[in-house]
Amino acid sequence: MISSPVIELVDFQIGYRSKTDFCSLTSPFSAKLPKGKLIAIVGTNGAGKTTLIKSLTAQISYNGSLYFNGKTPKSYSVEQWAELISLVQTHYQVQAFTNVFDVIAKGRTVHTNWLGHLSEKDNELIMLSAKKLGVDHLLERYFNQLSDGEKQRVLVAMAFAQSSPIMFFDEPTAYLDYPHKFYLTALMKSLCENEDRTIVFSSHDLEVVTKYADLVLLIAQKQIHLIDTKALMDASYINLLIEGQDIPEEFKKELYEHWTKKQ
Template sequence: MATLSANRLTLGYQRQAILRELSLELPEGRISVLVGSNGCGKSTLLKALARLLTPWQGQVALEGEDIRQRPTKAVARTLSLLPQHPVAPEGISVRQLVGLGRHPHQSWLAQWSEGDERAVEQALLRTGLDDLSEQRVETLSGGQRQRAWIAMAVAQDTPLMLLDEPTSFLDLTHQMEVLELLVSLNRDAGKTIVMVLHDLNLACRYADHIVAIREGRVHAQGRPQAVITRERVKEIFQLECRVIEDPFFHTPLCIPFGKGAA
């Protein structure tokens, strides 16, 4: 198990601060979803949590220790990251792509151990890609490709997985498929999952913990029922809506209204 937290984090691009003294603790063994309007800093936060960005002030702590003080390879054995638009090297097969996830477990001496082989095999099975493993990544459909990337993170075998909009550009069926896969990784393998999602209703259904970001700060966090309310959604997204209970899943269901229609 591994804990991840942000402590008075301030950072941005050029001179523009995106996150302002943001503090956050992500619950272990749960699925946390970062939500917020475009440009609120949720992707930036995810990148900072994954040590892709250097904080101006404050720090990200992994297992209570500043993430930047630890060797990046050691971090990669605890925390994996799926960026928003990953690009696969040309001509690479699914199995090879998944194998890349084993890098933090390898050394100059041990470049392809039995453990590596087992982990890749399991990741392929788990993501249902065992039949496609010899195919080239660029020949896969969008949904299959996203599963291949998740398989790479699974092969990395980390207790913590960070994903930046893993469902963007997927149709509804494949969005569900990816989210169900992540839920199963959480339930069966005990992974702590932190992801950015745009669809509020899917976020409510699959998240244990929702973190709403607004203007570079944590605006609200907690169970979906606590965070996704009519007032909050208006504050976070500047959007009029009604929130009802999903008749099947009993999670909040947000029905957006146009500015004039409310």
């Protein structure tokens, strides 16, 4: 089951379900997300990046069909689901006095017994992912005392500790400093390449995306496009991102020129 994680979307639409109908944010979209790839979700504010991640992780309803390894999310048990996917969202109100070790350990929840006892292997994996994310010196610190960037790395370590073949990250690089932005994305990339995991992350950092991502899910103008990362450099796609934003026309032009000159 876990050997070939692939996400398949058929006539997939994100949006919000009301009592009677579905208010869609995008037009129908079909695609197959191959395994072992780093896939970036790119879009402007309010385009639906977070909604897409929530839909893909079956937290909210969507239109169309979604398959993980050929099975719908609903057909997985809660335990199987947690063994298949892990997810880091943007907002966590962590309770006071929760230390970093405990936060990372929460990723192991599904692998522990009903009492939540951490085994040798659990502890090893927690230490390993803490080390990978460079937060192993913070283990005894309280999560709420960390900086936003450190918090983000701890949350990613939590997802790494869960060791699911498919991972979703909502803006993992948002609060990170310049070196860590690149380092974290490179880490995700290496997990995809070496451990055959599939990682979907949303980001505003086009620089990072174009350097590491294999594929890009571009949400623009109520459409989802699955494109090759190289294609994102194309003027047409950048134009898609800039077009339709409520910023002055002259500024759009300036931005467009800035991007094409850079390439």
